[in-house]
Amino acid sequence: MRALVTGVTGQDGSYLTEFLLSRGYEVHGIIRRASSFNTQRLDHVYEDPHKRGARLFLHYGDLCYGEQLTNIIYSSQPDEIYHLGAQSHVKVSFDIPEYTGDATGLGTTRILQAVWRSGIKTRFYQASSSEMFGSSSPPQNEKTPFQPRSPYGAAKVYAYWMAVNYREAYDLFACNGILFNHESPRRGETFVTRKITRAIAQILCGKQKKLYLGNLEAKRDWGYAPEYVQAMWLILQQEQPDDYVIGTGETHSVKEFAEQAFGYVGLDWREYVEVDSKYVRPTEVDALLADTAKARDQLSWEPKVTFPELVRIMVDADMEAVGLKPVGEGIRILQVRFSDWHQWQISVSDVVRSLEGAAMEKQHA
Ligand code: NAP
Ligand code: F7E
Helix, strand or coil, rough: EEEEEEECCCCCHHHHHHHHCCCCCCEEECCCCCCCCCCCCHHHHHHCCCHHHHHHEEEEEECHHHHHHHHHHHHCCCCCCCCCCCCCHHHHHHHCHHHHHHHHHHHHHHHHHHHHHHHHEEEEEEEEEEEHCCCCCCCEECCCCCCCCHHHHHHHHHHHHHHHHHHHHHHEEEEEEEEEECCCCCCCCHHHHHHHHHHHHHHHCCCCCCCCCCCCCCCCCCCHHHHHHHHHHHHCCCCCCEEECCCCHHHHEHHHHHHHHHHHHCHHHHHHHEHHHHHCCCCCECCEECCHHHHHHHHCCCCCCCHHHHHHHHHHHHHHHHCCCCHHHHCCCCHHHHHCCCCCHHHHHHHHHHHHHHHHHHHCC
């Protein structure tokens, strides 16, 4: 089997690549040209493509330019396409709404059009988001109306309907995974969970005194990212193309996340966290909570990692990244819950150290 992954350098793209390689896939990934290395999340699985038996190949492309996307799709002839690439930061989407619409919204249309025009028989996964539900009351499922509250959410709604439209108009095997927030030690440093766990490690080693956050009352359904990429794969293995909500069925506030994370290392979050209105959004999604009955029934997918466990995994990883001895519960959770494809040493330690190295370089730049 051959898969093409857009957004391969991101949190989900890197876990999905590991998972697909572990299942024997050949994986082609699309990366953006950057003036510095942007493949840190993949370095541990990357092999020289000249080597016999190499199964990971990277191609330059940008979601804002259709021609190159068509070339890559045509030349790699994938059995499955996982379209994960996007400008994925909600707050940033208010600053660059036009670009967000282009990359996150139209990017999907460019890929769908390339698939249709090239006539390749492939299955297509669209990375849809719980942000599309916006102000619709929780719990949210596949039938809940979309009422997006950000340029990002609106762009994802457009992309969602384009996937549905190509399925209905051209019989493409196109599916939407409507994923609720999922986090990990590879989460980008400016998303709230990683911002908190990373700050704790910096505070513990004396490099940071305060953590400035925005809205502490917002509630999210937070799960563990490696489990979510397994759901993406399952969605494309079904007999019929369809759309699925993926989440944990539990919701917690930002304040609760901070409380648990600081508490895990014996600190009181109230002594360190301060609110800065700079991080408050013009419009907020107040509460997200997944109703995952369909995924449970049809995909037999259920998350194994709980909210306190997710917090522990992330804090342990960020402590390790700065050279501190982790508390250790997070490390044990991966040993018990995951098979070979996702274990601490290879999947967390090596990657987090290289990500932390890159983040430090940026700070000094
Ligand atoms: P992420 O870490 O921000 O990764 C986004 C990826 O898209 C990166 O590889 C990035 O490349 C790439 N990208 C951005 N703009 C691009 C462009 N113009 N051309 C080509 N590539 C581009 O996001 P994630 O958390 O892995 O999420 C994966 C997908 O799921 C995204 O579509 C996101 O919107 C969606 N989603 C995420 C969540 C969540 O909780 N994580 C929930 C629901 C849906 P660089 O590395 O070069 O920046
Ligand atoms: O914010 C609040 C913020 O940026 C979560 C993306 O992966 O998930 C993600 O979007 C909550 C919001 O994630 C800070 O206002 C408080 O209510 O971590 P976040 P998000 O906006 O939910 C969805 C499902 C996606 O699809 C997206 O791609 O936390 N919050 N203080 C803060 N958020 C940030 N980033 N920084 C703060 O200081």
